[in-house]
Every structure is written in C-alpha cells, then in structure tokens.
Amino acid sequence: MRPDTEAAPDDVAAFLARLTGLLLRSSGEGAALIERTVRHTARALGADASVLLVPDGAALTVSTRGDSRTVTLRGFPEVFRLDRVVALKPLVQDVGAGRIGVAEADRRLAAIESSRPPYPWWLKLLGIVLFTLGFAPLMQSTWYEVGATAVLGTVAAAPAVTADRIPRLATVLPLVVSATVSVITVEVFARDASHGGPVLLMLPALFFFVPGDYLSAAAAELAAGYTTTGAIRLVYSAFLLVQLYVGVLLGLFLTGTSTRALFDIAAASDLPRWALFLSWIVFTVGTLLAFAVPFRLLGLLLVLVYLTVAVQSLATKAIGETGGTFAAAAVLAAVTARLTLRPHQPPRLVLLLPGFFTLTVGSLGMRGLTTLAGGYVIEGFRDLLKLVTIVTAIAVGLVFGAALAQPRVTSPSAEGG
Template identity: 25%
Template sequence: MTENHTTVAAPEETAHLSLELGRLLLMNGSDTARAKEAVERFAHGLGYESHLSITFEALLLTVIAENQFRTKVGSHIPATTVNMTAVESLNRIVDDTASGLLDVVTITSRLTVLEYSKPLYPWWLVAAALGLTGASLSRLFGGDWSVFATVFIASTIGTAVRQRLGRWHVHQLAIPFITALVSGIIGGVGMRLHPSNIPALCLIAPAMLLVPGVPLINGIRDAIDNNMTLSLSRLSFAVLVVVAIALGLFTATVVTGVGIPISGPTPLLPIAEDAAFSALTTIGYVFLFNVTASAAWACIICGVCCHALRTALLHLGLDIISGTVLSSLVAGLLAHIFARRFRTPPTTFAFPGVVALVPGSYAFRAFIGCLQILKAGALASSGLVAETASLILYTILLTSAIAVGLAIALSIPLPAWHRNPNAV
C-alpha cells in the first residue's frame, strides 16, 4: 500500500471509489480511453492493480489484491454533455491520489462535493448564450437579421425548456422531440409575424443545438480505439436523437404551416463575416460545457479556425467534402492540443469547432423528404426522390468527413513540449 496514506483503503472500498470516479468522468464527457486510464491510475495510487471494462450499460472493475481478484459492477450514465470544470477537478483527484497525498476520507469527501456541485453559470445565462449560438448559426446559413432575432428567441426558450425537462428526468428521446417542437413552433410563429428570406432557418437553426455532438465524437473515438460495441451503442443513440429532433421539427411545420423545403441553396459568406459569426457560435458551448473563463479562448479559436477555414477553401474552389475533412482535421488537432494543455476531454474543444459543419440541416430535410415520399407513395415525383437521396448521401458523406478529420487529428502523437506529465 502507499505509505503516505493515513487511512489504508480496503479492496472493496478501492473498487467503490474507483467506479465512482469512472462514472463521474464518463457522465461529464470524458472519452473511454482517458476514463479507463484515470481509474486504473487512481486505484494504483491506493495500492491496487485494477482493470476497468466500460460498456454502454455498466462499468466492470477488477481489483487485484495479494493474488486475489475482486470484481465489482458499477452503473454507467451515458454522457450527453461536458462539464469541463468537473473533469478538471476529477483529474486533480487522480493526480493527488497517485502522488500519495490523499486518504480515503478526503477522496470520498471530494467526490461527494463534485457529485452535487452546481454549474459555474446560472441556467438563464446558459439559455441566453445558446440563443446567441443558434442565432449565429442562422447567419452562417444565410439568414437575415429578422431570422437572427427570431432564432435567438426560439433557441433561448427551447434551451430553457430542455433544461427543465432534464431536471424533471424526462425520457432522453422525449427531451429532443419536445424541445425541437417548442422551438420550431416559436420560430414558425415568428416567421408568420415577420416573414423573412429563409423562414425554414427559424426551425432548423434552434434544432441544430440539439444534435448530440458529444456521443457522436466519443463514439468515433471509441471506434478508433477498437471499442466497437460501445462505439455502435453511442452512435446508435445519436441517430435516434436526430430522428426525434426531425420528428419534432416535422410536427412544428404542421402546426405553424412554415415548411422546410427539401432543396435550397447553401450560401457562402465573406471570410471575415464567417469568422465573426463562427466565434459567436462557440460562446454558447463555453457556458453549456461549464468551461472556465481561462479556457474559453481555446473553444473560440477552434470554432473560428474550423468553419472560417472551410469557407476560405470553398471560396478557392475546393469541394465541400474535402473542405470539411481538412477543417475537421484542423479542429481536431487544436482540440487535441488544448485537451492536453487543460487536461480535459477533446470534445470540450472539438464539438464547438465542428458544430457548424455538422450536416443537421441535410439530415432534417432528408427525413422530411422521406416522410413526403411515404405520404405520396407511388405518386412521388422523381425530383423529390432524387433530392431526398442526394440529401441522404450528403449527410453520410459530410458526417464521415468530420469523423475522418477528427480521427486523423486525435491519433497524431503530440510533441513532448505539448504534453503534461500529469495528464490523464
């Protein structure tokens, strides 16, 4: 056992604390590989060898003590968000335990405090910040200032509804459906009162905030690390959430009469304007991910460099798929570097960087196109079928492009001067 401990942990107590640490890391957005490494280093700091297995349903920890094996099962709460402050605090607990500075009583106390700690920012500020993020996304997609104002209101109220539903422990698939429906109705009514150039953006832009970016990115990382079962579980959950969002939007179109067209142009902003609204887009995720003020600038840099770079490449004549791969590569590399610097999950920086690249608009329109084909049956026009098929292909190719760019970036070994010797 570690000699510096004033209280020696029993194997059962070590297993319990290790599983609690792993659960908190995962529910606050840490990826599988980092959580596994942190838990095993934490148990080693208490004097035990351990092996952690992570599935979508549970955590399975084996503690080895004096040639005896003790196995304990812990619950796994799939993460749908990131709490950067909590992950930083958990990493400090791991470091201090590995250095022999903490006893069992202190560890238990610090984990309990983290379990019930409040976010850095009040709910209304998070809602307003995400309202700004949604409004900025609408500008990136070509909306005018009327759309900007309407989306800001719809996104802010939609986020407040989403937070309330989360506190009421509503089903995880019901939350995106209800939120998309509420924000879509508000956006549609706003366009009825003040018509604009692209009314569908008032439904689509708020729904983009509901896209489950953390499960998507962590699912990709699991695939890279050959955790295929967990990867498929996370990616399947993300697909179900997107379907729930699309159903909410479709219901909103029926209620308000503001349709979402299957076809439509993709505008290309001037690079300077694109960079400005890309920066504003990331602000909501700074608050949502509980990012400290000292690290907020890193999220903004990822967002600006990623989307503005793709816009610049498109201005130079590069196709959107190749531009998305290169932009995601840059976002992933920056996120990789910042994650090492701040000792947090790469998703903290990667998702704000690629959020404007996520083809949510294509996916939502493709789903609505499929519904229209089902309704028309054999009378569906060849144009509708072709456009829907095109949207499906674009969704798959753009999502794959983001995945490839991030996968390449996250697999690049960083130089020694980027590494923190205590990083987990």
C-alpha cells in the same frame, strides 16, 4: 510506501467506482479514454482495474492485494456539465502522482459530483440562445434568420432549462422542442418564401438538441475499434434525430401544413462580413454558458474555433468540402491533443467541443429527413449521403489528428477523462 497503497480494498474500489461513473456520465465525446484513465489511477493506488464498457454502463473489476471485486455501473453519457470534467483532471493527476490518498481523493470527487452549476439557470438559457444565434448565419446569412433564431432559440431554451429541474422531461425534450419550434416557424416566420425554407429557419434553434457530437463520437469509436460502444451510440444518435424529425412533422400536422412546405431553399444573403466574423464569438460565449465551461477558458476556445473555421474554409477551397472537413477535424484534434498534455490545460473534450460544433454535422441529418418527408427524394438522400460522408471525415480526422500529435508514451492522467 505511499499512503495510497495502505488504503483498504473497499475504499479503493469505492473510489474507482465513483470515478468510473463520473467519467461515464461525461463521455459524450466517446468512451475511449475511460479505461486507460481508470487503470492508471488504480495502479497509483496499488490496485489493478479493468473496465468493460458500453455507452451507458460499465463493469468495473478491481483487484487489490489478492482481493477482487466487480461493480456494475450505469450512467447516461452527456456533455452538459463540462465544469465537472475540468475539475476532474487535476484530481486524477494528483492521485496519479501520489500527492493525495484515497480518502482525500474520494472527498474531492464527492465535492465535484455534488457541485452546483457555475452559472444560474437564466445564464444557461441565455447561453443556449447565443449558441443558436451564432449558428444561424451558417444556415442563412440574413438578418431575418438571426431575428427568427432569437425568438425560436428562446422558445427552445426554456424547456431545456426546465428539464434540469424536471428530469422526466428530458426523455421527450427533443420531440417537445422540435414540435413547438415547428409550429411557431410555420405560423409566424415561414409565411414568405423569400425568407427561405422553414427547415433552414428552425434548424439553428434545434441545433442544441441535434446529436452531432454523439454521431461523430460513435464514428470515432468505430474507427478506433470500440465496436460495441460505437454501434450503440450510433443507434442512440439516430433515435434523437428521429425524435426531432417527428417533432417537426407533428408541428406541420398541428398547423394543417403540407409536408411539401419542407423545401430547402436559402434566402439571398444580406449579412455583412463583420457580422459573420463576430457570430463565432457569440457562438463560443453561448457554448461556455450552455455547457457550463469556466469562463476563463473563453480566449483559448475562441482561438480554437477560429482556427477550425479557417482551416475548414481554406482546405475546402483547395480540396472540396469533405477534404476540408477532414483537415479541420485533424488539425483541431492534433492541437487539442498537444494542449491536453500540459498539466494546467483543460481536458480534451472541453477544448474540442466548440471547434467541433463549427463542423455542423447533425444538421445534415435533420435536413435530409425533413427533405425526404417533403417529397424531395433526391435532395433528401443527397443530404443523408452527405451526412454519412462528413461524419466519417470528421471521425477519421479526429482519430488521425490525435494519433499524429500524441507522444509515444502518454499518461492517461494528462487527459483526466
């Protein structure tokens, strides 16, 4: 008999509760894998487990040798410490394979939870700036956009890093950042209409705070039948978007600028093709630093980013933007699902996230809301309708691609959350 099955029920329940909590806190991609991972791990420890999930909480019931207990957990879902997600996968695999007992598993889990971020604060700040710079050419492919984003991205990154040390700031961070970026954009960078609309100038700096991942995770959960988690996550995503939108309007009010200034006109492109190509390298390096992804994964994530961009570009030319987005999401999901099955590859969330960001979902919501506020009703509703269409295309594409690539029997421990 394996030592796991001899563990005390209290120890098994305590370990599974800690595991569920960490999975819940790192469920920015969605909560669909948590229940399967916890149940598989519990069986390896000689127990049965069931999980009732909402996006920020879980009720875990553990049954061991006739003894049953229920634990209620709370955890705010996020994706900012992906190093913990990477470290969790081999732990779950070792437990599932019976290589370690509850005591060792709990020790390793505690070490993961208490581990320091892999990069110091200044590298995270640099990562957020690079993340915004890589995204800038998608808004306007101009050198002016890149220069403005370098300044505005630094302004936005400073409070984001500060919030790691002052957690209460995180609750109003989108509002504070968007208001600050709005004021600086209007007063410094948007004085000449030839440089493009102010929203296009400020959006790259706000992209780190735009809940595109939550929007698509919500749609994917709804598509997969997780109605409660999907609906609640969708409401929370809308709340974050509204915070950013109100912050932009607050910046206009503070500067005495009319909302009619929120026009959505792009400047003439002057970036060479090589700069557009290299921007994805800048973007991916920034993603690693900003989201605490181990740097050894840079090469693999770059391949996935360029694969997603290539599929989206080619498919868009053939079948339109919605079809191209669906195809890119499906290919990305299929490739990452297959890679995740390999024991030494990182979990799906880590592989998926950089490529997913290239699909730029959340910016459409911000553009739609600010365009409406500027009085451009038709254009605003067009952006919001496009948001709904693209979010649905990405969500269905992710579900379709993952289902297509999965073998008939999949071990949840291969995912590791």
